[in-house]
Amino acid sequence: MSRKCRDCGGSMASYIEDHQYVECGLSYVVLHAIKKFRCERCGSETLQIPQQAQLHRSIADAIVSSPSRLGGPEIKFLRSHLGWSNQQFARMMGVSEEAASRWASGTATMGGPSERLLKMLAAIGPIDQEFEDFEDQKSAHLGMLQHAITRVFAMLAADELDNLTTKSLHMKLNRDWAPQLAAA
Numbered sequence: 390m391s392r393k394c395r396d397c398g399g400s401m402a403s404y405i406e407d408h409q410y411v412e413c414g415l416s417y418v419v420l421h422a423i424k425k426f427r428c429e430r431c432g433s434e435t436l437q438i439p440q441q442a443q444l445h446r447s448i449a450d451a452i453v454s455s456p457s458r459l460g461g462p463e464i465k466f467l468r469s470h471l472g473w474s475n476q477q478f479a480r481m482m483g484v485s486e487e488a489a490s491r492w493a494s495g496t497a498t499m500g501g502p503s504e505r506l507l508k509m510l511a512a513i514g515p516i517d518q519e520f521e522d523f524e525d526q527k528s529a530h531l532g533m534l535q536h537a538i539t540r541v542f543a544m545l546a547a548d549e550l551d552n553l554t555t556k557s558l559h560m561k562l563n564r565d566w567a568p569q570l571a572a573a
């Protein structure tokens with residue numbers, strides 16, 4: 390079935406291509422072999438990204454386990470992944486809203502202990518505010534939570550959150566959203 394362009398009504402052709410996922414706010418994330426539709430008349434593009442929640446979970450995990458320092462874009466990504474406004478973020482981190490904004494905009498560098506705390510919260514979250522009534526879903530949530538907390542303790546025990554470097558992160562994700570990381 391052919392698609393019509395939303396901008397000009399022209400016909401869209403589909404391509405499988407690598408996509409630099411700038412939409413997530415991280416310019417270095419590349420999605421491997423993504424289906425794109427491109428208008429043959431005006432060049433307008435649309436993407437088909439399956440399982441976006443899982444993709445964002447993978448990106449957050451990669452940021453958390455990377456030894457790279459958190460810059461503004463990573464902090465903004467994790468804040469939004471955790472579902473927080475700047476106000477909520479400030480409250481969770483125990484700083485003023487102004488200080489939280491300066492981290493997210495990259496005008497101030499996050500200190501080591503704050504970075505640890507954010508990485509730990511991102512490794513655990515996002516947490517649904519209300520558990521579903523169904524028992525089976527509840528136990529699934531609790532299982533995930535237990536797994537996440539175990540992971541945080543393992544990270545701390547393995548000193549994974551120490552020895553942070555200023556190297557920037559490069560990330561390529563294949564179709565099942567398994568990230569390959571490279572530092573540059």
Ligand SMILES: [Zn+2]
Pocket residue numbers: 394395396397398399428429430431432433
């Ligand atoms: Zn078009």
